[in-house]
Amino acid sequence: MNLTLKVWRQANADAKGKMETYQMSEVSPDMSFLEMMDVLNEELIEKGIDPVAFDHDCREGICGMCSMFINGEAHGPDRLITTCQLHMRKFKDGDTITIEPFRAKAFPVIKDLTVDRSSFDRIQQAGGFVSVNTSGNTQDANAIPIDKHDADKAFDAATCIGCGACVATCKNASAMLFVSAKVSQYALLPQGKVEATDRVLNMVNQMDEEGFGNCTNTGACEVECPKGISLENIARMNREYLYASLKG
Amino acid sequence: MTLIASSIGRKLTMALSGLFLVIFLTQHFAINITSVFSPSLFNEISHFMGNNPLVQFIFQPILILGVLFHFTMGFVLELQNWKSRAVKYKSYKGGANAPWVSRNMILSGAVILSFLALHFYDFWVPEMNYKYVEVLPLDSERYFEELIHKFESPVRVGIYLLSFIFLALHLYHGFASSFQTVGVNNKYSQTIKSITIAFSIVIPIGFVFIALFHHLTAF
Numbered sequence: 001m002n003l004t005l006k007v008w009r010q011a012n013a014d015a016k017g018k019m020e021t022y023q024m025s026e027v028s029p030d031m032s033f034l035e036m037m038d039v040l041n042e043e044l045i046e047k048g049i050d051p052v053a054f055d056h057d058c059r060e061g062i063c064g065m066c067s068m069f070i071n072g073e074a075h076g077p078d079r080l081i082t083t084c085q086l087h088m089r090k091f092k093d094g095d096t097i098t099i100e101p102f103r104a105k106a107f108p109v110i111k112d113l114t115v116d117r118s119s120f121d122r123i124q125q126a127g128g129f130v131s132v133n134t135s136g137n138t139q140d141a142n143a144i145p146i147d148k149h150d151a152d153k154a155f156d157a158a159t160c161i162g163c164g165a166c167v168a169t170c171k172n173a174s175a176m177l178f179v180s181a182k183v184s185q186y187a188l189l190p191q192g193k194v195e196a197t198d199r200v201l202n203m204v205n206q207m208d209e210e211g212f213g214n215c216t217n218t219g220a221c222e223v224e225c226p227k228g229i230s231l232e233n234i235a236r237m238n239r240e241y242l243y244a245s246l247k248g
Numbered sequence: 249m250t251l252i253a254s255s256i257g258r259k260l261t262m263a264l265s266g267l268f269l270v271i272f273l274t275q276h277f278a279i280n281i282t283s284v285f286s287p288s289l290f291n292e293i294s295h296f297m298g299n300n301p302l303v304q305f306i307f308q309p310i311l312i313l314g315v316l317f318h319f320t321m322g323f324v325l326e327l328q329n330w331k332s333r334a335v336k337y338k339s340y341k342g343g344a345n346a347p348w349v350s351r352n353m354i355l356s357g358a359v360i361l362s363f364l365a366l367h368f369y370d371f372w373v374p375e376m377n378y379k380y381v382e383v384l385p386l387d388s389e390r391y392f393e394e395l396i397h398k399f400e401s402p403v404r405v406g407i408y409l410l411s412f413i414f415l416a417l418h419l420y421h422g423f424a425s426s427f428q429t430v431g432v433n434n435k436y437s438q439t440i441k442s443i444t445i446a447f448s449i450v451i452p453i454g455f456v457f458i459a460l461f462h463h464l465t466a467f
Contacts, residue, residue, distance in 0.1 A: 006338075019338060072341030098339040105332050171342055171351050172329035174255075204256055213332030214255045214325045216353060217425040223345035235433030238256055242431065245251040 001027040001088060004096040005040065007052055010109050013116075017109065019098075029089035033076065034059060034066060036088055053112040059084040061226060064163030068113055069100040074165035074224045082163060082226045102168035106175070106210040119210040120162050120178060126206035127199035128182040130191050141191060150188045157184035159227040166221035166229075172213030177221040179207050180237035181229045187240050197244040204241055258325060263429035265318040266422050270447070272311055277451050280458050287392040294391035298375065319361050326354045349421045356418040363411035370398050399462040408459045412452040419448035 003024040010017030022044075027036055034056050041051035057063040066083035070076035076086045091097060099113065107115040132138060160181035167175050183200050186192025192199070215234060222231045251257035279297070283290040297303050342351050349356070374394070378384050399405055424444040427433075432440070 008338075069337060069339075072337065072339040073344050077344075100337055100339065103333050103335055103337055105334050109335075169345060171346070173332035174329075204254055208255050211332060212255075213329040214259055215429075216259075216325075216329070216350065217421075217428050218346035218350040220342070220346035231428065232433045235428050235431045238260070238429060239431030241254070241256045242251070242260065245254075245257070 001093045006098045008100045027088055031088045033086040034084045053114050055114050061085045064161035067102045071098050074168040102164050104167045104173035106212050117164050123203050123206045127202040144190050154185050154188040157181040157233055160229050165224050169220045169224040174215045175207050175212040176215040176234050179203055180233035183237045184233040200240040200244045259429050262321050263426035265314050267426050268314050277454050284461050291391045295388040322357050349417045356414040359414040396462045396466050399459050400466050405459050405463045409456050412456050416448045416452040
């Protein structure tokens with residue numbers, strides 16, 4: 001496959017970036033998108049050009065690092081995948097592929113396609129945890145009976161890998177799907193209910209402080225989420241937040 | 249952070265004010281449709297609504313405040329959302345994962361707001377002038393005549409028709425979306441969606457029918 005790549009290049013956080021065009025030839029349809037990026041970087045290094053910086057780690061759809069906005073969609077033109085799970089067979093010979101970093105005020109660009117998603121870490125630190133008694137007499141979590149439906153929903157919410165595709169996709173750069181998944185995975189379980197009030201208040205407050213946009217229920221986040229996190233979680237977080245606010 | 253200052257709190261106020269306006273719209277349609285089959289009943293109800301102190305001095309100000317709040321908050325949130333992505337994408341396929349109506353509520357809202365300005369100029373301003381500026385004598389028979397007079401102009405009817413298309417689009421997303429915002433996403437969500445689709449079609453078409461009916465029967 002011969003491809004034309006239009007890639008966002010930005011030397012650092014303060015530099016003014018721009019799209020650069022690169023020609024790729026003999027790209028195998030069996031390559032993953034990141035392997036194609038590796039080949040591009042090898043070619044750039046051979047030409048003495050600074051390689052394209054992009055995040056990646058596990059390359060098997062677990063870590064959520066590969067934050068690329070490909071042809072106008074987070075993680076490219078496929079569903080329920082991260083960029084590393086996208087294969088070049090999804091494109092046609094002669095295609096032009098536009099590659100940009102995830103865009104949001106709360107996700108500033110570090111370099112090229114890498115963005116700083118530590119705002120997610122700060123939201124998580126604000127309440128995305130359960131305080132555990134470490135006295136040595138900790139009760140076995142399995143000793144508490146939990147409704148199967150609640151357990152399943154909590155597990156579904158907990159599959160969120162915090163990749164930021166929801167923010168990147170949302171026309172408002174809202175982080176509601178991510179935060180609601182983190183709130184839900186605890187709110188549904190008895191262990192999480194103890195700190196539920198503080199958790200949802202603190203996490204939503206931190207989300208607002210980070211400068212994410214407001215949710216307008218377009219549903220784009222759910223469609224582009226590599227783990228299929230449901231909008232049901234946002235409704236749950238809205239309920240939790242309202243209840244916590246009224247409770248004080 | 250207080251509830252109203254939070255992003256979820258503000259969305260909640262948008263949802264609640266929107267649902268309030270949906271109730272008003274239903275009531276408005278129920279009254280207007282009487283003009284099609286019974287001018288006397290339309291006059292009677294309009295006279296009651298126009299002269300009842302509870303409606304005039306309690307409900308009407310609440311309604312105006314509700315409208316002002318809904319569109320002011322809508323613009324405030326849109327501005328915040330705009331700032332949340334300072335650098336825009338070169339390529340953005342919004343249609344790949346969300347319907348046009350849900351992504352363009354500010355546009356459909358702005359068209360409805362422009363229509364409201366015309367609607368106030370057409371009906372509310374003359375009504376206020378009649379009752380509180382010129383203080384003309386009570387006339388319980390004037391409402392139907394005033395109504396059909398407004399729909400003589402094909403341009404005005406055309407503007408009404410266009411506006412109600414945007415109202416339909418706004419309702420199509422907004423109605424069901426309000427329930428998601430207040431935390432309802434469960435086994436009733438499909439029913440809510442079905443009611444939303446029916447409401448967003450029936451009410452705007454009903455208003456367009458009323459305008460066209462009076463336009464065509466005026467000659």
